[in-house]
Amino acid sequence: MTTSPDDRPLRIAVPNKGSLSQAAAEMLRESGYRQRQDSKELALVDAENGVEFFYLRPRDIALYVGEGTLDVGVTGRDLLLDSGAKADEVLALGFGRSRFHFAGPRGRYDALGDLAGLRIATSYVGVVRRFLEEHGIEAQVVRLDGAVETSIQLGVADVIADVVETGSTLRAAGLEVFGEVILESEAVLITRGGERPRGLEVFQRRLEGVLVARSYVMMDYDIAEEQVAAAVSLTPGIEGPTIAPLRRDGWVAVRAMVPRAGSQRLMDDLYDLGARGILVTDIHACRL
Ligand SMILES: Nc1ncnc2c1ncn2[C@@H]1O[C@H](COP(=O)(O)OP(=O)(O)OP(=O)(O)O)[C@@H](O)[C@H]1O
Numbered sequence: 001m002t003t004s005p006d007d008r009p010l011r012i013a014v015p016n017k018g019s020l021s022q023a024a025a026e027m028l029r030e031s032g033y034r035q036r037q038d039s040k041e042l043a044l045v046d047a048e049n050g051v052e053f054f055y056l057r058p059r060d061i062a063l064y065v066g067e068g069t070l071d072v073g074v075t076g077r078d079l080l081l082d083s084g085a086k087a088d089e090v091l092a093l094g095f096g097r098s099r100f101h102f103a104g105p106r107g108r109y110d111a112l113g114d115l116a117g118l119r120i121a122t123s124y125v126g127v128v129r130r131f132l133e134e135h136g137i138e139a140q141v142v143r144l145d146g147a148v149e150t151s152i153q154l155g156v157a158d159v160i161a162d163v164v165e166t167g168s169t170l171r172a173a174g175l176e177v178f179g180e181v182i183l184e185s186e187a188v189l190i191t192r193g194g195e196r197p198r199g200l201e202v203f204q205r206r207l208e209g210v211l212v213a214r215s216y217v218m219m220d221y222d223i224a225e226e227q228v229a230a231a232v233s234l235t236p237g238i239e240g241p242t243i244a245p246l247r248r249d250g251w252v253a254v255r256a257m258v259p260r261a262g263s264q265r266l267m268d269d270l271y272d273l274g275a276r277g278i279l280v281t282d283i284h285a286c287r288l
């Protein structure tokens with residue numbers, strides 16, 4: 001049972017809005033937890049699984065967890081770093097990926113050195129100030145809540161530092177990135193610095209199970225015994241493939257988990273080796 005020392009549920013902060021909220025709820029559902037039906041619900045108890053979810057602004061989540069008010073949370077790595085909260089990343093969750101970049105009017109700037117003395121608009125003041133300090137760059141940081149791309153056109157800033165996913169917002173504003181990537185972000189599971197609250201282990205294992213189930217598939221095929229060694233080297237599985245006898249003499253059935261990426265190519269290679277009846281099925285959940 002996922003409970004804390006005093007037997008209260010594990011208290012989990014989940015994004016209530018924005019880019020991370022839907023994917024976070026989906027991942028939690030796939031992990032077997034109840035999720036809210038209505039986006040107005042602020043909290044939800046899943047007594048059967050010993051957890052309680054609090055739906056909060058992703059930007060605030062690291063603060064709640066850092067203060068110890070909530071045990072764990074799902075937020076963006078960039079938001080965690082920006083907050084300066086005493087919370088640590090314990091698991092990368094593979095969704096909400098983005099890059100954090102400086103950008104300016106197309107063709108005007110091309111290196112970090114160009115930033116000296118400029119006004120930089122951003123919603124991520126903590127991340128930007130730290131970056132400037134680490135690189136010994138003196139520039140003015142202008143804090144905005146959002147739509148930072150428009151700030152240059154309106155004369156509030158010379159450049160911006162913002163989240164870039166597809167790049168289409170930048171293009172539409174006539175901007176382009178320059179300099180190196182400031183950071184690569186994705187949704188992460190966080191806990192209070194150095195702490196492993198009771199109940200975290202089960203919660204984390206469930207999320208890890210979803211990550212594996214998403215990135216692996218189950219592959220089954222039949223093959224002649226003399227080709228088994230070659231085939232198994234292509235599909236070594238996790239602990240080792242299952243090999244079972246077939247009714248057909250001299251043939252066996254092989255079953256192994258393989259990475260989803262490249263699984264079509266693997267099927268081609270197995271077919272060329274003589275494997276037949278090659279089947280790929282999704283994994284819905286697992287514990288390795
Ligand atoms: N296209 C994107 N735009 C903004 N944030 C993104 C995007 N893709 C991923 N993210 C990540 O989502 C997190 C920001 O979430 P947040 O909900 O605060 O912003 P938002 O999606 O801009 O929401 P809002 O509707 O409040 O503007 C960050 O971790 C960020 O890296």
Ligand SMILES: O=P(O)(O)OC[C@H]1O[C@H](OP(=O)(O)OP(=O)(O)O)[C@H](O)[C@@H]1O
Pocket residue numbers: 145146147148149162163164165166167168169170
């Ligand atoms: O590279 P893209 O795929 O275009 O995505 C990045 C854009 O999306 C976010 O803005 P959002 O729509 O959240 O608006 P906001 O700036 O008001 O938060 C982010 O701040 C960028 O502007």
Ligand SMILES: [Mg+2]
Pocket residue numbers: 146
């Ligand atoms: Mg936004």
